Amino acid sequence: MAVVLLHADADAFLASVEQRDDPSLRGRAIVVAHEVVACPSYEARALGIHAGMPLRQVRRRWPDVLVTGYRPEVHEEASVRLFEIFRRFTPLVEPGSMEEAFLDVTGRDRGDPHGLAVALRAAARDEVGLPVSVGVGRTKLMAKLASRRAKPDGIVVVDAGLEERVRPRLRLDELWGIGPTTYEKLHAAGLFVVSDLHGLDEDDLKRIVTTAMARRLVSIARGTDDATVRLPGPRRSVSASRSFAATRTRSKVVAVLDDCVERAVTRVLGLDDPPRLPSRLEVLVRYDDGAQVLERGPLETPGLDPAALRAAAGHLLERTAYESDGRGVTMVGVALPLPAPA
Incomplete structure (x- = not known):
């Protein structure tokens, strides 16, 4: 049975919670911030505002953007309810943050992963009031890349045929977990997309990056990258x-x-x-x-x-x-x- 993974990610989570609770904020450019932007709404992102931007810069350049403060208890309560929905669809849930997770729905999708993703998104919208984008793929990498493409508020399914066409063309700097420093080393070695890795083994890549990264890149090139959803243990x-x-x-x-x-x-x-x-x-x-x-x-x-x-x-x-x-x-x-x- 082929593995089916979902990556479910609430869109602009903190900002979406604020827009959910205050109808006057819906459709408007807002940021959740306290001196530094923690989360801009998609309307604010369209203006060029991003997380980590100083609030004074936002106020100076975009004086009409609305600012809301943190409400930790409300945000955490929304996260708890969101994960309750995730676990209703499968017990195999691996949290990535308070608003995103990988879900292994192998055998639970009844051959229709798109339909299952539609149902999950509808439950999140109806019961928690939040938009959730979902990516479907055979591995964590493909599911996460699919959810990125699905944003905002959509679904992207990467089936076997699409993966075969897309995987070789993936840019290395777009791959989950590859930061600027690692990409600079790969770029300097003339490696830009996944197809550039074909024919290279771990020993070849260990001359450029760490052993762990070399192993991961080889698995990505061969299509054997991580597809295991790991249940969280007790918080340490x-x-x-x-x-x-x-x-x-x-x-x-x-x-x-x-x-x-x-x-x-x-x-x-x-x-x-x-x-x-x-x-x-x-x-x-x-x-x-x-x-x-x-x-x-x-x-x-x-x-x-x-x-x-x-x-x-x-x-x-x-x-x-x-x-x-x-x-x-x-x-x-x-x-x-x-x-x-x-």
């Missing part, structure tokens, strides 16, 4: 972070850090009953040149008391010496490593 840690315009102002950085602690605690409490109690804490600081500093430390007592965690996080933040560093801070985050379930 929970984190929360937020980006903002570069600053060294203590009150600003501490306020964002405290908010991240609160959100991380809420997420831990939502995982298990009773909750697993962290005994360690991590604080991450990112500077305006992209450099990051990570500080780790134990908690005096394992637990989820927000006040104790804020104090511990503040101590780790001081250890980064961000105030005297000279660079501006653009992101802070916290992580709570969790013990294995009992």
